[in-house]
Amino acid sequence: MTPETEVELSEMITAAKGPLRVVGSGTRPVGHVVTGETLSTTRLSGIVTYEAGALTIVARSGTPIEEIEAALAAEGQRLPFEPMDHRGLLGTEGAPTIGGIVAANVSGPRRIAVGACRDFLLGVRFVDGIGRSLKNGGRVMKNVTGYDLVKLMAGSRGTLGVLTEVSFKVLPEPPAQAVLMIDGLSDAEAVAAMTSALGSPFDVTGAAHSSSGIDGKPVTMTRIEGFADSVTYRIERLQDVLASHGEVRVATDKEHCAALWKWVRDVEGFHNEAGDVWCFSVKPTMAPQMGADLRAKGALNLLYDWGGGRIWVLAPQGQNMRPDGMNGHATLIRASEDTRRKLSVFQPEALPLKKISQGLRDKFDPKGILNPGLMG
Amino acid sequence: MEMPTPDPQVLAKKSMVVDRLSDVLPENAVIFEEAETRAYECDALTAYSCPPMVAVLPSTTQEVSDVLRICHELGVPVVPRGAGTSLAGGALPTADCVILGVARMNDVLEVDYENRFIKVQSGRTNLSVSGAVEEGDFFYAPDPSSQLACAIAGNIAMNSGGAHCLKYGVTTNNLLGVTIVMMDGEVIEIGGAYLDAAQYDLLGVICGSEGQLGVVTEATLRILRKPEGARPVLMGYDNNEVAGEVVSDIIKAGVLPVAIEFMDRPCIRATEAFAGAGYPDCEALLIVEVEGSDAEIDEQLGKILKIAGKHNPVELRESKSAEESAKIWLGRKSAFGAMGQINDYMCLDGTIPVNQLPYVLRRIGEMSSEYGLDVGNVFHAGDGNMHPLILFDANKPGDLELCEAFGADILRLCVEMGGCLTGEHGVGIEKRELMVNQFEPGDMDIQMAVKDVFDPAWLLNPAKVFPLEASANRRAA
Numbered sequence: 001m002t003p004e005t006e007v008e009l010s011e012m013i014t015a016a017k018g019p020l021r022v023v024g025s026g027t028r029p030v031g032h033v034v035t036g037e038t039l040s041t042t043r044l045s046g047i048v049t050y051e052a053g054a055l056t057i058v059a060r061s062g063t064p065i066e067e068i069e070a071a072l073a074a075e076g077q078r079l080p081f082e083p084m085d086h087r088g089l090l091g092t093e094g095a096p097t098i099g100g101i102v103a104a105n106v107s108g109p110r111r112i113a114v115g116a117c118r119d120f121l122l123g124v125r126f127v128d129g130i131g132r133s134l135k136n137g138g139r140v141m142k143n144v145t146g147y148d149l150v151k152l153m154a155g156s157r158g159t160l161g162v163l164t165e166v167s168f169k170v171l172p173e174p175p176a177q178a179v180l181m182i183d184g185l186s187d188a189e190a191v192a193a194m195t196s197a198l199g200s201p202f203d204v205t206g207a208a209h210s211s212s213g214i215d216g217k218p219v220t221m222t223r224i225e226g227f228a229d230s231v232t233y234r235i236e237r238l239q240d241v242l243a244s245h246g247e248v249r250v251a252t253d254k255e256h257c258a259a260l261w262k263w264v265r266d267v268e269g270f271h272n273e274a275g276d277v278w279c280f281s282v283k284p285t286m287a288p289q290m291g292a293d294l295r296a297k298g299a300l301n302l303l304y305d306w307g308g309g310r311i312w313v314l315a316p317q318g319q320n321m322r323p324d325g326m327n328g329h330a331t332l333i334r335a336s337e338d339t340r341r342k343l344s345v346f347q348p349e350a351l352p353l354k355k356i357s358q359g360l361r362d363k364f365d366p367k368g369i370l371n372p373g374l375m376g
Numbered sequence: 377m378e379m380p381t382p383d384p385q386v387l388a389k390k391s392m393v394v395d396r397l398s399d400v401l402p403e404n405a406v407i408f409e410e411a412e413t414r415a416y417e418c419d420a421l422t423a424y425s426c427p428p429m430v431a432v433l434p435s436t437t438q439e440v441s442d443v444l445r446i447c448h449e450l451g452v453p454v455v456p457r458g459a460g461t462s463l464a465g466g467a468l469p470t471a472d473c474v475i476l477g478v479a480r481m482n483d484v485l486e487v488d489y490e491n492r493f494i495k496v497q498s499g500r501t502n503l504s505v506s507g508a509v510e511e512g513d514f515f516y517a518p519d520p521s522s523q524l525a526c527a528i529a530g531n532i533a534m535n536s537g538g539a540h541c542l543k544y545g546v547t548t549n550n551l552l553g554v555t556i557v558m559m560d561g562e563v564i565e566i567g568g569a570y571l572d573a574a575q576y577d578l579l580g581v582i583c584g585s586e587g588q589l590g591v592v593t594e595a596t597l598r599i600l601r602k603p604e605g606a607r608p609v610l611m612g613y614d615n616n617e618v619a620g621e622v623v624s625d626i627i628k629a630g631v632l633p634v635a636i637e638f639m640d641r642p643c644i645r646a647t648e649a650f651a652g653a654g655y656p657d658c659e660a661l662l663i664v665e666v667e668g669s670d671a672e673i674d675e676q677l678g679k680i681l682k683i684a685g686k687h688n689p690v691e692l693r694e695s696k697s698a699e700e701s702a703k704i705w706l707g708r709k710s711a712f713g714a715m716g717q718i719n720d721y722m723c724l725d726g727t728i729p730v731n732q733l734p735y736v737l738r739r740i741g742e743m744s745s746e747y748g749l750d751v752g753n754v755f756h757a758g759d760g761n762m763h764p765l766i767l768f769d770a771n772k773p774g775d776l777e778l779c780e781a782f783g784a785d786i787l788r789l790c791v792e793m794g795g796c797l798t799g800e801h802g803v804g805i806e807k808r809e810l811m812v813n814q815f816e817p818g819d820m821d822i823q824m825a826v827k828d829v830f831d832p833a834w835l836l837n838p839a840k841v842f843p844l845e846a847s848a849n850r851r852a853a
Contacts, residue, residue: 053624054730054760076630105572116572118580119549132818140727141759142546142799144535144584145807145814146841147823151548151580155573172630195490201513201601227630227679230672237669283569285490309571329574347574352564357576359829364822375575 002043006125006133006164012039013162014131019372022158024062024100027085027092031157031345031374033337041099044164047071049139055170056122056139061099061163068098072170080171081117082108082261088271090334099163105155108265109206109223112198112306118154120169126153126161129365139167152360158371160364174225177257178235179206182220182246187211187304188288190220193245194307195284197222200241202234207307208264220246221260264305267312275300275314277334278321284308286327297321322347344376377424377465377805380839380851382472386452390429393452393474397432400442405480407431416457416475420522421465421806423776428455428469435480437555437563437593444591445561447474453835454559456587458530459501461522463723464804466534466586470839476591478529484508485594493552493569495596498529502536505597514599517544520800521712532592535584537800542758543634543667544600546800548583553596556582556589559831568596581826586802587837589830603667606634608704609677611684612658612691616640617734619660623757624731625683626664631676636758637663637708640737643715643752643765644707650714653707656691662757663708711754712765719750719767722779726790727799730760739789740764747782749775761799762790788813803841811843820846 001020003009013020019036026040041062048058052075059068065083072078083106085096100106102124107116123137137143137150153160182193190209197204206223213219222242224234231252239248251257263269270277282290287308294302294313299321301314315321318339322330329347332340349357357375361368394408407413408430418425429452434440447454457467457477469475481497482504488494489512496505502523505516519538520526526536532554537546544550553567567579582589613619623636639647639661648655655661662684666676677694684692695701707714715721728736737753744751755762764786768779787797787807791814797807811820820842827834827850834851 051729051731053628055627056729075628105577107572111571115545115549118572118577119545128822132822134819134822135816136819136823138794138796138814140729140761140795140799142537142541142727142756142761143796144537144546144800144802145796145798146803146811146820147826148535148548148580148584149823149826151577151583152826154580155575155577160576172627172632174630199489199492199601201604226672227675229675230668233669233671281570281572281574283491306571327568328570331574349575350565352558352562353566353575353578356578356829360576360826363825363829 001037001039004043006127009044009162009164010127010131010133013127013129016369019369022162022371024097024103025094027087027090027094027096028100028104029090029092030104030331030333032340032376034371034374039162041097041162048165052077055141056167057170058139058165058167059098060165061097063098064095065098065101066095073173076173077170078173079120079168080110080114081120082110082265083117084108084265089267089277098166102154102163102166103157109208109261109305112207112309113203113205118151121150121154121166122169123167124150124153124163125165126163128161129367129370134161141169157374159361159375160370162370174227176228176231177223177225177252177254178231179251179257179260180222180235180238180242181249181251182242183249184218185209185220185246187291189245190304191284191287191308193220193242194222196241196245197238198307200238202238204238206261206264209304210269212269212301214260214263223257223261264303267303269301269303270312270314273301273314276317276319276332276339278313278315278330279333280311280313280328280330282309282311282328287311293323294321346376378844379426379470379805380844382470386472387429389450389452393430393450396446396450397430397443400446401432401434401439405433405435416469416477419460419462419465419467421463421468421804424465424468424805426469426471428473428475429471431475431477433477433480437557440476440557440591440593441561441563443474443476444557444559448560448833448835451833451835453838455837456529456533456591458499458527458533459525461526462530462534462802462804464798464802464806466530466802466804466840468805478527478593481593488569489514491569492599493596494599495594496528498532498592498595499527502526502528502531509599513602515602516597516599517550518547528595529592532583532595533585533587534800534802537761539635539637539756542636543632548580550598551579551583551595552598554579554582554592555594557591557593559590559833559836586804586841588827588841589836604669605673606665606667607673607677607695608663608665608701609680609695610691610693610704611662611664611689612656613660613687614658614690616660616737618687619662620733622662622684622687626680627758629679629683631679633664633666633758635663635665636756638753638755638757639708639711640753642750643711643754646718646752647707647711647714650717651707651710653703655707658690663704708754715752715765715767720770721765721767722783724762724764724766724783724786725798725801726787726795727759727761728790728793728795730757732793733757733760736762736789736793740786743782743785747778749779749782760795784810805840808841809843817846824850
């Protein structure tokens with residue numbers, strides 16, 4: 001099913017007799033397998049309004065992200081949370097949609113500095129499990145009118161409603177940037193260096209480390225962005241901050257910097273490598289110990305983003321990498337259907353939270369037809 | 377503003393409620409004498425007041441849990457209260473309720489500069505959170521005007537903003553985790569010193585739920601390293617529309633100031649008379665502040681002044697020193713006090729799309745003549761969050777009602793222009809009945825369904841946020 005209007009979508013959901021597999025263009029099949037008729041939002045497409053002077057864009061959920069990024073770039077703006085493209089990592093094809101990004105609350109390296117997809121999402125329209133057209137939030141930057149269901153819809157993966165329209169706060173794209181790199185650090189040294197950088201007043205908008213970086217060797221990267229003079233000034237100051245951690249290399253070429261962060265954003269180091277892929281969210285200073293534990297469990301490769309707060313793990317197939325009682329969460333991003341079922345894709349919730357989540361599902365989708373079982 | 381009739385069955389249980397609560401709380405933490413409960417009869421929306429049946433001041437999460445468990449068992453409504461600075465009546469009691477004040481819970485539990493967070497008890501004031509990390513050169517970003525007095529608990533309940541949220545976001549963007557007590561007494565941890573939710577973003581739902589889903593007792597907050605410096609520039613224009621264009625042009629030019637504040641002529645005149653900040657007598661005044669090192673500030677202000685200069689300013693005043701910066705901010709910061717000096721006033725909080733600013737200001741001016749009430753406008757122009765201040769005389773019969781009708785018209789206008797009823801103060805009782813202007817019945821029903829999940833008996837702050845008629849069946853059930 002590919003509805004073209006919200007009304008059509010509402011009728012389809014109202015008439016649905018069984019489970020629906022709700023997707024955008026299906027480039028991020030993260031979650032448990034859903035058996036049901038496919039309902040795709042790809043024909044609910046197009047930018048509704050874009051006000052560059054008000055820093056806001058409204059688009060229908062099936063709009064390709066490419067179209068949105070092109071419109072923003074024409075005005076020198078961007079989606080600040082740097083959404084990841086999952087296609088390379090998951091081996092999928094198609095044009096990723098803005099609704100898919102919202103449904104999975106997808107963010108990239110800049111999340112550590114500016115916030116996640118959910119932080120820039122101003123409003124949603126959606127159709128719930130009994131076909132009601134609903135809205136929450138709006139298109140203004142400050143809005144506390146009623147409950148914030150915008151945050152709830154972000155990351156609910158089509159299990160609470162089918163998104164039809166989303167609105168975002170956008171920001172200017174700075175004209176200059178720099179990547180400061182230190183070679184050869186251990187995981188622990190790298191996290192210490194990234195912690196110093198992120199705790200400085202120099203507006204670091206990316207901090208990542210890999211023991212097998214883009215050139216195959218250990219590299220620790222921090223990013224600054226802004227107007228040219230400001231970037232030049234902060235390169236110098238940040239070099240001082242990082243000096244005690246190792247020798248600092250600086251890249252300022254726009255394409256080169258973009259390629260480095262795309263490598264981190266899309267976890268390119270794991271593309272075409274066999275194995276399961278996990279994504280951990282932890283307290284940054286816990287990362288070195290967590291990394292050591294993961295290696296001891298057989299991890300094949302690690303990528304630290306968010307100053308250590310996010311750890312991408314390439315793991316042997318079928319191996320449970322999730323520690324018991326972890327402070328944070330681990331999501332199984334890529335694995336066989338069997339492994340996903342066995343290990344659970346999402347971090348199991350504590351019982352009271354599980355009860356609330358189920359309660360919300362029962363209210364938003366009383367017939368249990370929207371991506372049932374996708375979140376476990 | 378109507379409030380539900382107190383439940384006589386609950387009122388009849390007063391002595392039992394007091395006894396049960398006294399069993400689990402220290403003696404001085406249960407307040408039930410009428411002379412003393414008056415201290416909790418209102419918040420900063422002082423036009424409405426009602427002493428609660430009982431007020432309790434627990435000191436620990438366990439005590440909060442005990443209180444809620446008992447009230448749940450006895451079917452007594454609970455109104456949570458932070459510091460009582462709500463301008464929307466969010467902490468207004470009913471005669472049959474227990475006020476649960478968190479003011480005694482103000483400890484700092486953990487400061488972690490390396491991971492850039494602080495964990496506090498929720499009764500701690502906003503400003504003292506920043507105070508606790510000042511020695512590390514860090515700060516907590518959301519800065520509501522009431523930050524000296526307001527509690528983090530209330531900031532979370534209302535998802536409070538402030539002058540600097542154009543760059544740093546509002547409370548929800550700076551909240552990492554909470555300890556929350558459900559109405560039945562169950563204590564739940566949500567989030568923590570890591571980013572994003574594992575499954576549903578329940579933290580995002582709790583923030584801004586106006587104390588209707590649970591009582592937050594502890595919060596993990598993101599802290600940031602202080603910028604090297606900050607400097608404001610003041611611009612005066614003879615036309616609101618031109619000032620609106622300047623704001624839009626600055627944003628389009630790629631500069632992201634930390635604050636863009638706007639004042640109109642009535643406000644400028646009032647603050648001049650009150651504070652003597654030396655503002656020009658003009659139609660519209662903008663204060664734009666940027667951050668960074670001296671050189672970075674120069675670079676940004678250079679771009680801003682170039683744009684400002686193109687629009688024929690009446691005045692452009694760049695700060696050359698800390699004193700000059702303070703003077704530029706002086707009038708803005710004393711604006712509310714200055715207006716209060718002239719008269720009683722009602723402070724509104726609607727948000728509009730930034731590009732609608734000139735039209736909305738013109739309409740407010742026209743309505744001001746129609747209602748015969750003066751209005752001053754002071755607001756966060758970068759994000760479209762307006763704070764029209766309507767002046768009225770509380771001693772003049774009918775003036776409050778007239779003022780409320782005028783305010784409602786302004787808020788309806790905000791919604792009509794694509795904005796919303798409240799940008800940072802919350803709905804409370806103040807905008808409860810106006811919700812129908814922004815939401816269809818289904819939009820409100822799905823929100824109330826969320827409350828059904830968290831608080832099935834509708835005992836937590838029940839008569840707020842939703843129009844009384846819309847929530848009647850749920851509250852009665």
